[in-house]
């Protein structure tokens with residue numbers, strides 16, 4: 050008998066959270082506070098469980114939630130974010146994720162979602178469901194003594210100022226600042242109340258206890274909050290009593306290059322600190338070039354991050370803008386979902402519609418997901434055999450049309 054896959058009842062939440070914690074190898078313990086948070090923030094109609102017919106226990110978990118994704122041009126598009134996917138090791142590779150994903154796509158079609166998003170735990174999992182890697186990230190480690198920065202630095206040169214504030218103050222100004230920052234960053238997603246409460250210690254989860262952080266806020270000469278760096282530090286001294294601490298940046302938001310420069314220079318000026326790890330940044334982040342010697346910032350992580358699944362091609366392609374005009378007819382294949390068909394994109398007008406015209410390009414919906422936010426190059430995908438050119442010049446045109454001047458970036462795990 051196969052497992053029962055369905056939305057869970059509130060009485061099954063404890064068992065479901067245990068399955069999530071087990072799948073993610075964090076714990077099996079579920080606290081009252083974990084449950085209270087789930088009941089408060091998770092829409093149970095969008096929380097699926099797979100239940101073993103023999104034991105009745107939850108052996109698979111899956112959840113989606115309403116999210117806003119900034120797309121090229123700045124629109125905040127409502128999407129379905131997939132999270133908390135976990136199948137117990139005793140029940141893996143029996144098709145449970147596939148069944149939960151199929152149920153999610155059916156529900157997404159009913160809701161009218163144009164796109165789905167997720168952060169893939171492992172690369173090979175989600176391509177088969179039509180998701181494509183759509184943003185990348187880079188983490189640098191800065192060797193502070195090598196930056197060439199003046200260690201006597203104590204204030205931004207642009208008339209702005211930096212102050213240390215507590216988590217409660219960050220909780221107050223952070224959401225407004227983040228909303229302004231994300232509007233200018235394709236690939237960024239909204240942070241909900243739960244995100245802010247967990248980040249500032251208002252609430253915590255048993256497997257992710259709150260760790261106190263430092264918050265450096267940058268204000269312009271006019272007193273406007275234009276950036277913040279949230280960081281932690283370790284405590285490492287050599288036998289000779291030489292401090293060798295590393296600052297780990299948890300979050301750095303900046304509205305302007307001036308704020309960005311001031312915050313990085315501040316972090317590199319802190320006494321006792323030899324290294325600054327930047328946290329996950331955009332791959333074309335300004336950071337290395339904000340340092341006199343950019344080579345003092347060494348890449349320590351470079352990977353795919355946000356994955357995008359186009360569900361409704363007409364609405365998804367119509368929601369973003371394009372850097373250059375051009376008309377492309379795309380033949381999209383989609384084994385697992387509703388995106389299959391032939392579409393005419395008029396990039397200049399920002400309009401996409403179904404068409405019977407001859408195709409210029411053929412591609413799978415997962416490749417379309419990779420192109421969607423401007424990260425992937427159509428030329429590169431064609432070289433990899435993921436885009437086929439039916440009209441000479443169409444791949445080069447698609448490259449120019451879809452790509453963006455700055456690379457998309459999703460700062461958040463969800």
Ligand SMILES: CC(=O)SCCNC(=O)CCNC(=O)[C@H](O)C(C)(C)COP(=O)(O)OP(=O)(O)OC[C@H]1O[C@@H](n2cnc3c(N)ncnc32)[C@H](O)[C@@H]1OP(=O)(O)O
Nearest residue numbers: 072132133134135136141142143144145146147167170173
């Ligand atoms: C958005 C997020 O939450 S990301 C977090 C994902 N969760 C985890 O990584 C936690 C640990 N892993 C798990 O819980 C499970 O192994 C899951 C959720 C990744 C997969 O669940 P399963 O129920 O085993 O997947 P399912 O049986 O439907 O597999 C479908 C296909 O995907 C393949 N597949 C599934 N997971 C993986 C993987 N990690 N690596 C490679 N292939 C995979 C299967 O082999 C199968 O291929 P086939 O159809 O050719 O046989």
